[in-house]
Structures are given as C-alpha cells and as structure tokens.
Amino acid sequence: MGIEEESRATQYTTLPAGSDFRHELEIRRSRFITVLRRAPDEDSARSLVAGLRREFHDARHHCSAFVIGPDRMIQRSNDDGEPSGTAGIPMLEALIKRESEPGVLDLSDVAAVVVRYFGGILLGAGGLVRAYSESVSTALDLAPLVQRRRLRLCAVEVDHADAGRVENELRNAGYVMAETGYEARHAILRLALEDKPQSIADARSRVASLTAGSAELRPEGSEWIDVPR
Template structure:
C-alpha cells in the first residue's frame, strides 16, 4: 500500500468561460470505479443538453485504475488532459467531469487541451484537497473507570481515535503510523499501568 495519497476535499462544481464556451468541472471523491461511473452518469443526465460531458477518473492509492473520455471532442484534447491534471496533482480516488456548452468560437486542439486541463486544475484549487495517510488499526480495551482519561490522553497525544464502543469493557479503535506501533504499545502500558488490552488489526487510510 502507498503511504499516503491526495484526494478532493469535497464534491462540487467550478465554472469558467473561455471564448463564450462554458466549462463546468464537477469533481467528487470516488471510492470505487463503480462510484466514479455512477457520478459520470449523473452529471451526463443533469447536463444532457450540453455539447460534451468529458470525464476522467483515478481509482486506487497507487493510481491503478485510470480512465478518460473525450465524449466527441477531437481525440486526446479533453479526457487525457483532464486525467493528466489529476495525476500531476497526485490525486487519487477522484472523478472529474467537464461539461462544455459550446459558445460558437472554436478553440483548436491546443486551446481545448488547455481549457479541459485548466478546468480541472481550477476546480481542485476551488474545492481543495486533503491528504490521507496509511494507518495500522489498533484496538485498545480498557475498563470503564480508566476509559475517559485514556481517551483524553490519546487526543492530547494527537492519536487518531476512530471509534469508541461501550460494553463490559470500553473498546477504543485508534489509527497508528506503522513506525509508531511499538512506541504506542509502551506508552499505553505506562498510561494504564499495564491494564489495557492491545490488538493490532489491518491497514486503512485516514485524514492527515
């Protein structure tokens, strides 16, 4: 797994106008290729009267799935520059659709490449990005009278508390950078006088 990746902070639309053509870039996070395809279909339906709905998406922290479509624009002038912009910005798990309403002035191949790639870049700047880093999931089990203080100590120490469950004991799920696992195990033993249970789980990504 990659140590980290970047994605769009939120779904949204950014509009720009070039030589009387309107370019609307719709961006969204997409956990799977199916999510990306569903988003593209939704935008195409919403803008069924548009001249073009070109799209690109990158799925996987290692960018394993990369697809793009020119949707009727000259080959390589829309989807590819959109995809290249996403990759240049190190974006992952993201889908972009640029909807064009033709304004009567032809832009030429170079103009189209700049327009479509630029629309994605401007949308990323407008909506913002965030970095997700790889964590090991760890489950801490502690008795009720220690749980409140331990949760406070975890947050004070900057640890990512992902979930808390109350039963006979309190189970706290935390995210740990791989390099911190041994240090955290020692810290936990000191903080709870050795009374807390500790179990390592799988890997996941979380906000940096």
Template sequence: MTETAGTVARYTTIAGQYRHELEIRRSRFITVLQRVENEADVVDLMNGLRREFSDARHHCSAFILGPGRDLQRSNDDGEPSGTAGQPMLEALNRRVTPYGLTDLSDIAAVVVRYFGGVLLGAGGLVRAYSESVSRALDTARLVHRERRRLFVIPAPPATAGRLENELRGAGMNIAAVEYKGMSTRLTVAVQDEDAALDAFHGHLAGISAGELTAIPAGQEWVDRA
C-alpha cells in the same frame, strides 16, 4: 510517498464535491470534481450530470482510483481524440499536494461543455480542458489519507484502564475498547510506518514490562485534514 512492504501507505484526495465554471471564447466549461471510491461512483456521477446538463454537447471525464493510483481512465465524449479526457487526467496527475507529491487519487473530474459557436482547435481544446480541471482543483479542500495498522491487546480488566491511559498519553490512537468476561481488548490504530510501529511496540513493552502482546488485526484507512 511512504511505503510499507511495497504498498502505498499515504495519498491525497478531496473532500466531497467541487464545481467551477470557465468561459473561453463563448464556450462554457463546467468542471465537477468529486471524491469517489470505485468505478460505480464514477458512473453514478456521470449519469447524474448527464441528467442535470442534458442539453450540453459534451460530458468529458477523467478519474484516478486506489491508494497506488493504479486505475486511471479518461473519455473525450465526442471531442477530437486526445483533446479533452487525457488533458484532464494529466491535470489530476500533475497536481502537487501539500506533501510535495503528485499523489492525488480517489477523484473524478467531469467537464461539461456548452459550445459557444467558436472553434477552439485541438490545441485550444487541450488548454481549455486542462485549465478547467486545474482551476477547479484550486478550489478543492484536500484530504490526506493514511493507512493504519490495527492491533488488539488483551489485558486484565484491573489494568486495562491504566494501559489505555498510558497509550493515549503517548499519543496512540485507541480505536476501540471491548470488555469480554475477565478480559479487556484494546484495539490500537498505528500509522503504518516503521518508526511509528517500532515506537508503539517499544512503548507497550515498556509499560507492561513485556507481559502484554499486540495481536495484528488488519488495517484501515483514515482521513487526516
């Protein structure tokens, strides 16, 4: 995983909500995966599913939040301890993404279980909840998120157009162009990796003969399909 100054610069999440149903020995396991930004989103998802499946016996959950995947929680919701929420969380954690990493985050999984009358035992429950989440993940479209560093370049209006064209031609992402009196401000979003940052500063110096300065202006996260 790419890191800059000790912080994660890239991770993977999912696009929207996905559902998958699995039947095991007459018990129905309905898995709902959803992209979430914070714990409030998880609570809203849980509340909505409890209303939608109000007659189900269990609504077990697991979620991972943050670029560094620092916040992880699970809940068995009445199933024997360690047989539902934790296996679900482990299924999220071990999913290998197209980058070849286990970096899935900003995702919540809820498995709604309708008991079918046949006891599965602890081992059976662990396998059922783990498989339910894994099967649901197979149906989800993954989205790569990258952190980009923002830079503002003040430039004279007479040269701003050429500067913008030069930067775009070099593959730079122009996030905004703002005209203020006798000055134009171009905001450029650069992938937060050393090679990309060096290329940006080097290209700017080259096309402006060292006369223009890129002023740091924070960062943003963007989705890349």
C-alpha cells in the same frame, strides 16, 4: 484510455469522502463546469458521469477522467464528442500530474467531469486542451484534499466512564483515532499507527500511562485511514 504505473503505495492524496466539489470557468463564452468526487472504484466514477448527464442534460459535452487505487493502476479518460485528445487526456494529465507537495505525484481515487456549454466561439484544438486542463487544475487547487495512509490498527479496551478522557488524551497527543466500538462492558478505542516497532511501543507506553497500567494495546491488522493534511 488506460495508463499503468508500478509502485507499492502506503499513502496517497485524495478528496474527502461524501461530497462533490464544483468549480466553473467561462472561457470565450463557453461554460466549463468541473465536478470532482472521491471515487474508490470505476462504478463510482461512472456513476458521477451518469448523474451529471441527467443533471446537465442540455449540455453538449460531459468529458471525464479518473484515477483509482493506491498504486494509481486504473486511469481512464473520455472526450465525449470533443475532438480526440482535446478533453479527456488533458483532464487525466491534470489529475496524474497534480503535486501534493513538490515532486510528489500521488493523487488517486478521484473522478473529474467537465460539463461544457458551448458559447458559440470555436476554441480550436489547442484552446480546448488548455481549457479542459485548466478547468481540472483550478478545481484541484481549490478543493479540500486529505492524505490517505495505510496504518496499523491497534485496539485498547477501557471502561465506558474512562473512554472519553482516554480518547481525548490520545488525540491531543497527536494519535490518529479510528472507529470506536462500544460493547456491554467496555469501550474499544482504536488507534491508527505507523507500522513501525517504535511507534507501536510508544503507543503502548502512552496507553499504559493513561490507564494506570490497566489496559493493553492489541494489534488488529491494517487499514486505509484518511488523515488531515
């Protein structure tokens, strides 16, 4: 199933990259194992489903849903043999209706798979809808989340001997640091800033102060950066 929304997002909420989050519920003897993963594209989401089919090869159902993109334009769900509309759609709704803060629906780049081991007791359509929705919602309540923001990257060249001090001072001042590069003669520190003239001017002033005016901030375009919530 696909649902489309129109927006021009500059930030959204997602899972940290690099590890899955798992949570299990037992409902009337059926086991519902929810696995959440950061999924920047459809291939990543489908890879999660395929991997869990291999891992839980004896389970009856591997239902899935995912929402992808800063604008949440890619949204899919699959009932995987459960009665139509009782698994994938409730899972997807749990993702897209997740509030990162009151009134803000911005969860994206997240794939959810619920592996079900049937316990011998039929839940009925309504029971299945509640079970799959609760499984994903509860996992999201417990999972670590980060904010992903499109920020302006600016770089500054400093001597290797000063790089650690300057970077620590910038972090302590609340600046978000992107990847640091090391060249033969200099270290290149990168700051991720709000794309506002005052934010960039303030950063320039801070860098000048920390380097006694010997270094200057230069723009390097923009990038999506994970920011702790």
